[in-house]
Amino acid sequence: MDTLLQHMAGQTVSCSDGTSSTVSNPAASTTGAPVTGQMVLLDMFFPGFSTFSAFVQKNLNIDLNVYIPLVLICGALTFAWQYFSDYCWDLIDRYMMSVVDVRTDDEIYNMLMGWVAAQKFAQGARRFVVNTNLNSRFWWLWRYDYDDEDEDGTEEDDHVQSTKGGKKALAYTPTFGSHWFWYKGRLLCFRRQQSRDMAGYSLSSEREEISIKCFGRDPWILKELLLEAREVYMKRDEAKTLIYRGTTKGSGSEPTWQRCMARTSRPFSTVILNEKVKKELIDDVTDYLNPATRRWYANRGIPYRRGYLLHGPPGTGKSSLSLALAGFFKMRIYIVSLSSIAANEENLASLFSELPRRCVVLLEDIDTAGLTHTREDGKVAAIDGGSDDMVPGQITAGDGTATTPTPSGRLSLSGLLNILDGVASQEGRVLIMTTNHLKKLDKALIRPGRVDMIVEFGRADKEMTAAIFRAIFAPLEGDEVDTPSDADSKDLFKTPSISTSPAGAAAAEARRELARDEATLKVVELADQFADKIPAHEFSPAEIQGFLLKHKRNAAAAVEGAEQWAVDTRKEKMEKDLREARERREKEEKAEAENKGTKKEEKGGKDKTETKKSKKSSKHNKVTSKKSSSKKSTRKAAISDADSSDDSTSSSSSSSSTKSSSSESESESEPERFKEKNSKRKHSKKEKTDITAPPPLLVKEDTIRVQVVPVQQEVQTIANYIAPGTEKTDDLAKAVVVVEDILVPQISVIEVNETRSTGSEDGKDSGYGTP
Ligand SMILES: Nc1ncnc2c1ncn2[C@@H]1O[C@H](COP(=O)(O)OP(=O)(O)OP(=O)(O)O)[C@@H](O)[C@H]1O
Numbered sequence: 001m002d003t004l005l006q007h008m009a010g011q012t013v014s015c016s017d018g019t020s021s022t023v024s025n026p027a028a029s030t031t032g033a034p035v036t037g038q039m040v041l042l043d044m045f046f047p048g049f050s051t052f053s054a055f056v057q058k059n060l061n062i063d064l065n066v067y068i069p070l071v072l073i074c075g076a077l078t079f080a081w082q083y084f085s086d087y088c089w090d091l092i093d094r095y096m097m098s099v100v101d102v103r104t105d106d107e108i109y110n111m112l113m114g115w116v117a118a119q120k121f122a123q124g125a126r127r128f129v130v131n132t133n134l135n136s137r138f139w140w141l142w143r144y145d146y147d148d149e150d151e152d153g154t155e156e157d158d159h160v161q162s163t164k165g166g167k168k169a170l171a172y173t174p175t176f177g178s179h180w181f182w183y184k185g186r187l188l189c190f191r192r193q194q195s196r197d198m199a200g201y202s203l204s205s206e207r208e209e210i211s212i213k214c215f216g217r218d219p220w221i222l223k224e225l226l227l228e229a230r231e232v233y234m235k236r237d238e239a240k241t242l243i244y245r246g247t248t249k250g251s252g253s254e255p256t257w258q259r260c261m262a263r264t265s266r267p268f269s270t271v272i273l274n275e276k277v278k279k280e281l282i283d284d285v286t287d288y289l290n291p292a293t294r295r296w297y298a299n300r301g302i303p304y305r306r307g308y309l310l311h312g313p314p315g316t317g318k319s320s321l322s323l324a325l326a327g328f329f330k331m332r333i334y335i336v337s338l339s340s341i342a343a344n345e346e347n348l349a350s351l352f353s354e355l356p357r358r359c360v361v362l363l364e365d366i367d368t369a370g371l372t373h374t375r376e377d378g379k380v381a382a383i384d385g386g387s388d389d390m391v392p393g394q395i396t397a398g399d400g401t402a403t404t405p406t407p408s409g410r411l412s413l414s415g416l417l418n419i420l421d422g423v424a425s426q427e428g429r430v431l432i433m434t435t436n437h438l439k440k441l442d443k444a445l446i447r448p449g450r451v452d453m454i455v456e457f458g459r460a461d462k463e464m465t466a467a468i469f470r471a472i473f474a475p476l477e478g479d480e481v482d483t484p485s486d487a488d489s490k491d492l493f494k495t496p497s498i499s500t501s502p503a504g505a506a507a508a509e510a511r512r513e514l515a516r517d518e519a520t521l522k523v524v525e526l527a528d529q530f531a532d533k534i535p536a537h538e539f540s541p542a543e544i545q546g547f548l549l550k551h552k553r554n555a556a557a558a559v560e561g562a563e564q565w566a567v568d569t570r571k572e573k574m575e576k577d578l579r580e581a582r583e584r585r586e587k588e589e590k591a592e593a594e595n596k597g598t599k600k601e602e603k604g605g606k607d608k609t610e611t612k613k614s615k616k617s618s619k620h621n622k623v624t625s626k627k628s629s630s631k632k633s634t635r636k637a638a639i640s641d642a643d644s645s646d647d648s649t650s651s652s653s654s655s656s657s658t659k660s661s662s663s664e665s666e667s668e669s670e671p672e673r674f675k676e677k678n679s680k681r682k683h684s685k686k687e688k689t690d691i692t693a694p695p696p697l698l699v700k701e702d703t704i705r706v707q708v709v710p711v712q713q714e715v716q717t718i719a720n721y722i723a724p725g726t727e728k729t730d731d732l733a734k735a736v737v738v739v740e741d742i743l744v745p746q747i748s749v750i751e752v753n754e755t756r757s758t759g760s761e762d763g764k765d766s767g768y769g770t771p
Contacts, residue, residue, distance in 0.1 A: 241326050263327075309435070336363055433445075534562055
């Protein structure tokens, strides 16, 4: 090759166009130095080498060609060394080192990375990865917001460069590659690399492989390190309640428990509930969690489970108590809302099988659609051929007798019961179920063994209201207390209240203590005044707390605004209820109209001659009066005809009455209809069985008109419409209405100051109220 190139250089080549040219080396022409074939080859691999070599030779008089073999030998040696060392490392790795691979889709990843970020080698790394969240990229291990603690930077996470003011903290971990560090006198290697296996289906941030190596065939040091990492991780959460939520991400993915938060444990004392009930609950759980109790259960073959049912209106503290309980016993809490779409039998079973042995499981909203029907209802439905009426999620018989198949993908009662105490269900957990409607629950769901204790939560009474007030305004440790004594003391000592001398500090502490006591006394006094202004059993603790939080820095202002707030809130709630009732009624009327349309079509040509609407209407009214033989059904018809929301389970008489009213409503406006009916009722006393007038007024007509509207509303809601304080007039009647049976509404006044039912002028009970 060398000779060939030398031979070619300087030769004349004939071209096709008749001209001739001489082959010469360009480098030679520029520098004038002879160019060897070796050079040409080297030029191919290292462009510009010949020029460089010629330059060196010209200026330094060194012929680089002499060193070329040397360079080649060095290259070969390096290559060989690399190969050899890789081979040796491979051997050492395989036979003389211990390695632990850390799964990135497991919680240990979060633990280890938290530990690594705190190590010197990570903080001093020249190439590193910066994170605001050290946790695994896998969604079920992802913890939003880095929990609720780190923002003030008071935690022990020195490695996390947190900044005050709600900014995200930064954490640094070594980048991809091997990083050597010393741990307990042993040299270890932290290795982080990108995984090629998962390239097709995961995000690049998810494609990680983490391992730690140590020399020696005994991996004890690695295990020790992992245990330490876990301990540090757990310690951070020691004073916290870890909250997990059952979740499925996207369709088709496996349900799993996702850690969603670690909240500072709520002290039990902050949940305002009857002290006796609270104590009973704590004693019961304490006894249950005692290892001796576990053995006791096992020896007797009784399933080791305990269930609690918390019921009451929204915002009365059910979830708060569950969280406080979990925090008190240092257990994790696993929450599933049965009203969520994903809460089907399969998902729930899968979630329950993943539960740890000792934990609190909170099943929220067990009064959810599919579980409100009783097992007996299910049977009746089957016998009546009522399967058509079953709604998605309707129960199947819990005793194993199939009624109608539960639509797939929805939770059935029997399914839930199986999950709660079937063979596969976990033992050792504390089950808490919450509901807003105890009466709707199937007895099978709350029988002893499934529910061992039922705790009722109610709207705030006077004592509770005062307690909420105290809880919010009473100064606690760490709170700043401004009192005149503070100012006095400053004058006295002529120094700021924070003194550096021990005597000064003690005096400042004593002053603070005194100020706190004074403030506490004042708060107790204000709490009583506040409680006097809030009507008992009308507002939930959450509502009261919401109002107080608006004045959290000014207790006196809260007391001052209490009355007005109560009036406004009541009005708001009333309007909301009325709006909802109206919407519901409209919806039902629409559905009924559609239904009617379908029926008409079915009747075909029969009704073609009867086209006039008025005739149809009178016919319906006749039917109504015939069917309305009982007083109760007449009342119901009247109420549902007025402004009430229709009861879907109403009898045929009621529905025909509703039909009549709906046909009327097509042509008349609501107030006109009410007026007309009112006058009808007044002038024809005998038409008692055909009352289609609006509900009666329970108070003097000239003071306030009270319409008892929604039959389906909760008792308390109805009572709110006419509760004392609705309007500040002296002659306002006080009344509480009790709806005893929502199918056949029977309203009776149980507390009346001055009441006159305008529905019955002859002094007899109109059927709506008892004066
Ligand atoms: N009995 C109570 N003691 C202390 N705080 C309460 C109480 N009831 C409600 N609260 C406060 O009201 C808010 C809502 O309470 P919580 O979520 O526990 O109510 P809930 O009964 O579970 O409501 P829902 O039925 O809607 O789930 C919380 O901030 C809580 O602090």
